[in-house]
Amino acid sequence: MNQLPLSTAPAIVLLSAGLLVSALAVVASTHHVREGYARLQDLELRRWELHEQYTRLLLEVNTWAAPHRITQIASETLSMEAPDLSLSQVIAE
Amino acid sequence: MTRAKQAYRLPRWRFAVICCALAALAATLMGRLVLLQVTDGGQGAVFLREQGALRTVRTAEIPVYRGLIEDRNGTPLAVSSPVVSLWANPQQLKDSPRLDDLAARLSLDAVALRDKLRFYGDKQFMYLARHQTPDFARQVLRENFPGVRGEREYRRYYPAGEVTAQLLGLTNVDGRGIAGVELAFEDWLQGIPGKKRFIKDLHGDAVRDFGVIEEPRPGKALALSLDLRLQYAQHRELQRAMRETGATAGSAITLDAWTGEVLAVSNYPVFNPNSRDALDFSGARNRALTDAYEPGSTIKTLTLVAALESGQFHIDSIIDTAPGRIRVGAKMLHDPRDYGEISVSKVIEKSSQVGVTKIAQAVGHAAILDVLYRFGLGESTGTGFPGERAGQLPELARWSDIEKVTLAFGYGLTATPIQLARAYAILANGGVRRPLTLLRQNPNSLPAGQQVIDPEVARDVLEVLDRVTEPGGTATLAQVPGFSVGGKTGTVHKVGVGGYLDDQYVALFVGVAPMSAPRYVTAILIDQPRGDHYGGGLAAAPVYSRITEEVLRIRNSQPDQSDRGALLAASGGGQ
Numbered sequence: 001m002n003q004l005p006l007s008t009a010p011a012i013v014l015l016s017a018g019l020l021v022s023a024l025a026v027v028a029s030t031h032h033v034r035e036g037y038a039r040l041q042d043l044e045l046r047r048w049e050l051h052e053q054y055t056r057l058l059l060e061v062n063t064w065a066a067p068h069r070i071t072q073i074a075s076e077t078l079s080m081e082a083p084d085l086s087l088s089q090v091i092a093e
Numbered sequence: 094m095t096r097a098k099q100a101y102r103l104p105r106w107r108f109a110v111i112c113c114a115l116a117a118l119a120a121t122l123m124g125r126l127v128l129l130q131v132t133d134g135g136q137g138a139v140f141l142r143e144q145g146a147l148r149t150v151r152t153a154e155i156p157v158y159r160g161l162i163e164d165r166n167g168t169p170l171a172v173s174s175p176v177v178s179l180w181a182n183p184q185q186l187k188d189s190p191r192l193d194d195l196a197a198r199l200s201l202d203a204v205a206l207r208d209k210l211r212f213y214g215d216k217q218f219m220y221l222a223r224h225q226t227p228d229f230a231r232q233v234l235r236e237n238f239p240g241v242r243g244e245r246e247y248r249r250y251y252p253a254g255e256v257t258a259q260l261l262g263l264t265n266v267d268g269r270g271i272a273g274v275e276l277a278f279e280d281w282l283q284g285i286p287g288k289k290r291f292i293k294d295l296h297g298d299a300v301r302d303f304g305v306i307e308e309p310r311p312g313k314a315l316a317l318s319l320d321l322r323l324q325y326a327q328h329r330e331l332q333r334a335m336r337e338t339g340a341t342a343g344s345a346i347t348l349d350a351w352t353g354e355v356l357a358v359s360n361y362p363v364f365n366p367n368s369r370d371a372l373d374f375s376g377a378r379n380r381a382l383t384d385a386y387e388p389g390s391t392i393k394t395l396t397l398v399a400a401l402e403s404g405q406f407h408i409d410s411i412i413d414t415a416p417g418r419i420r421v422g423a424k425m426l427h428d429p430r431d432y433g434e435i436s437v438s439k440v441i442e443k444s445s446q447v448g449v450t451k452i453a454q455a456v457g458h459a460a461i462l463d464v465l466y467r468f469g470l471g472e473s474t475g476t477g478f479p480g481e482r483a484g485q486l487p488e489l490a491r492w493s494d495i496e497k498v499t500l501a502f503g504y505g506l507t508a509t510p511i512q513l514a515r516a517y518a519i520l521a522n523g524g525v526r527r528p529l530t531l532l533r534q535n536p537n538s539l540p541a542g543q544q545v546i547d548p549e550v551a552r553d554v555l556e557v558l559d560r561v562t563e564p565g566g567t568a569t570l571a572q573v574p575g576f577s578v579g580g581k582t583g584t585v586h587k588v589g590v591g592g593y594l595d596d597q598y599v600a601l602f603v604g605v606a607p608m609s610a611p612r613y614v615t616a617i618l619i620d621q622p623r624g625d626h627y628g629g630g631l632a633a634a635p636v637y638s639r640i641t642e643e644v645l646r647i648r649n650s651q652p653d654q655s656d657r658g659a660l661l662a663a664s665g666g667g668q
Contacts, residue, residue: 037302048175048245051158052227055174055250062169062252067325082646085575090651 151293155305157284158247159268160312162261162275164321165354165533170257171275173247173268173312177230178223183213185240195221195238223266224248249275253321255363256328259379260319260531262479263366272377274317274531276479284312316533318354323347326643328359331617334636335361338600338622344381344510345636347615347644350518350605352534353527353542355476356613356644358382358511382476385484385507386618389585390444390629391603392465392503394554395516396452397441399464401550403456408438408553414447422494426450438557442566444582446502453501458492461501467545468516468526470508475528484508503583514616517580517603520558521611524551555579559608562634571604571634573642575652579611580604580637582629587621597621602633606641609653613644 063069074080133139162171179199186192187210196203199222206221213219221241225233230243249264251257262273269283270276287309292301331345346358364376378384400406417431426446432439440448453461465471471486484507489496499505508516511529519526525542558579562571568582583601586593600619605611615637622632644650 041302049227052175055172058169058172059174059250059252066253067322068329071325085652088652 149292150290150303152288152290152306155287155289155309156245156247157286157309157311159249159264159284160282161314162282163314163316164319164324165316165356166320167316168321170251170253170317170319170321171261172250172252174250175227176224176246176248177227177243178246179221179225179230179233179241179243181210181219181221181238181242182217182240183210183219184215184217186210186238187214189239191238195241198233198236251366253324254367255365256325256359257319257321258364258366259360259377260317260358261366263377272479273379274315274478277477277531278315281315282312285310317531318349318352318356318533319358319531320356320647323644323647324357324359326647327357327640328363330636330639330643331359331361332363333639334617334619334632338619338626338632339624340619340622340632342380342384342620344384344618345615345640346381346510346514347613347640348511348514348518348529350521350612350614352536352539353518353529354534355511355529355531356648379478379480381510381616381618382474382478382481383509385482385509386599386601386620387506387585387588388503388508388513389583389599389601390503391513391581391583391601392506393441393444393449393501394520394558394581394603395464395468396449396456396461396501397437397554397557398468398520398546398550399456399461400437400452401553402464402546403460405455406437406452408436408557410437411435412437412440412448412451414440414445414451417447419447419450421450421498424495426498438560441557441581442560442563444567449501450498453498458497458500462486464546465500465506468519470506470512470516472512474511474515476511476531478531481511482509484512503585510616510618513601513603514614517605517616518614519545520551520554521605521614522551523548555605555608555611558605562604567630568602568604568634568637570630571602571637571641573606573638573645575654576606576641576645576650577608577654578604578606578638578641579608580634582634584628584630598627600627600629600632602629602637604634604637604641606645607650607653610650612650613641613648615640615644 128137129141130138158173158175161169161173163169186195187207189195192207192210193203195201196206201222209219224246234241234243247268249268251261260273262275262277263271264275265271270279275282285307287305288307289305290303292303327345327347331343334340335343340361343361344359347356348354349356358379358381360378360380362373362376364373397408401408411434413434414428414432415434417428419426428443428445428447432443432445432448435443435445435448437448437452439445440452465486471484473481473483487496487500487505496505515526515529518529522542524544524546526545527542528540556579558581559577560566560579561581562568562578568580571578571580580603583599583603585599585601586595587597587599588594589597598621600622601617603614603616606613606615617633617636617640619632619636626632
């Protein structure tokens with residue numbers, strides 16, 4: 001059988017090392033993906049919760065600011081009324 | 094040793110045969126492996142991968158929210174809010190010892206729940222409680238009842254409740270529009286759910302996500318032409334009028350004549366769109382658009398248009414209405430009293446039957462009918478609202494004498510309140526007819542209008558309408574402090590068994606304001622007001638006045654009648 005040339009030995013060592021590194025890199029990147037995916041799911045959950053909160057607050061604001069409530073508070077609690085026309089002045093067109 | 098060897102020597106071929114057989118077996122296995130793993134012949138690699146995926150990979154829908162509906166100022170009118178629907182796998186849940194506990198938690202009847210689980214016993218999906226608040230659903234899910242899971246959905250809320258209920262309409266439990274604006278603009282509001290793929294485990298929970306295959310596309314927001322403040326004010330005044338008159342139904346609608354936008358529309362009876370338990374469909378109807386009535390005297394304004402167009406009359410022409418009654422065919426038409434010789438303008442101000450009859454006979458029914466067509470009666474207004482009616486104009490082969498005349502009073506045809514408002518909006522807009530819309534318009538890019546009458550005629554008619562609300566007219570109660578307004582009343586006998594009913598009326602008022610720059614048209618319809626105040630001038634005109642006061646204030650119109658306001662406006666503003 002013909003013998004391997006002596007110069008190939010370092011190449012084999014190098015390639016084996018490369019193989020090991022790439023194998024570890026695969027493991028690392030898989031881990032990264034898992035972490036990233038977990039984060040994504042967290043963020044999606046967070047987005048859902050924030051949207052939930054946003055619409056709840058939106059509805060709340062509009063319930064508090066409903067015109068009939070404003071009118072009621074203005075007239076009953078604060079004793080306000082629409083100014084009589086004789087008291088108003090048009091100051092600009 | 095050698096002897097024994099010699100005594101029994103295996104034939105060489107047997108060794109060869111065994112080797113070949115073993116090699117063949119190995120080759121078969123290898124071949125099969127290659128077939129299954131590498132090539133794709135029938136039941137090869139692809140087939141297997143598909144079958145594997147079928148058993149583990151699931152495609153899930155990513156829920157999307159429906160577009161927001163807002164008013165012209167951006168106030169939300171319909172909001173989709175996240176909720177959680179609780180469902181169960183009956184196969185896992187039905188024999189659970191914690192069923193009573195679960196039923197109590199969800200306020201369900203335990204017996205009914207058991208029945209339902211038995212009914213769906215061989216299925217894998219059953220709703221337990223839809224549209225629960227997320228907080229509550231989370232608490233229930235945390236208790237880990239067997240087979241109970243949550244599904245994210247959206248639910249529609251209407252912050253203004255009954256005030257905007259009939260216009261906005263409703264969505265069904267799956268978030269599809271089924272009435273009103275929700276239905277009319279379904280394609281715009283509806284989002285397209287996304288899709289994602291994931292691997293599920295034994296319990297159906299996701300263990301690995303392959304990512305999104307279709308991005309979810311949420312629904313688009315819709316800006317209506319409605320002004321919520323104005324809508325509230327109109328709603329309040331209409332409800333108040335309903336209480337005061339004891340009427341069975343009513344409608345009010347306000348238009349911006351310059352742009353064709355519907356600013357507010359309310360009806361009675363009402364319903365609460367946020368509670369589906371006691372949904373009454375008579376309250377769900379947007380009567381201002383869907384119910385056609387005989388418009389009565391409000392049509393006399395259009396008869397006046399025909400009269401002025403004919404060239405036979407101007408607003409100051411004199412008509413002799415003595416002796417206060419006139420015979421048409423077999424029927425006698427009466428005025429409340431003998432007005433004697435009065436101008437065409439006075440005929441409208443007093444709503445004189447005799448005067449209008451004489452005008453109608455002079456200009457002919459064909460000319461009046463033509464005006465009604467041009468003012469859009471018998472034709473949809475273009476809002477696209479589901480269920481909007483177009484009313485009816487008479488299509489008779491032969492017209493009797495009385496039919497030719499009653500057309501001029503607004504009998505024998507039907508129109509919806511929005512159609513009446515549109516007809517008056519054409520007058521306010523200088524004779525230009527615009528399609529009406531429920532959506533906010535860009536004032537710089539309005540759809541083209543159509544000049545249907547001469548602007549001079551429109552101006553003359555508005556001048557007469559202005560006088561109707563002045564002392565001596567039929568609608569002094571329609572006046573608004575500080576502003577000049579114009580309009581026309583109508584009092585119509587309702588049709589019942591055996592013809593027109595003597596004691597049941599529909600009161601109408603259609604008005605335009607402010608007269609210095611006519612822009613806002615409001616139509617009021619009150620169905621069956623009780624008591625003595627049943628007429629358009631007494632039942633409907635005050636409602637018009639109160640609503641228009643709010644319209645002019647909210648829309649920042651400049652007073653044109655108060656002494657000081659007029660003075661300052663004329664001098665180009667104060668300090």
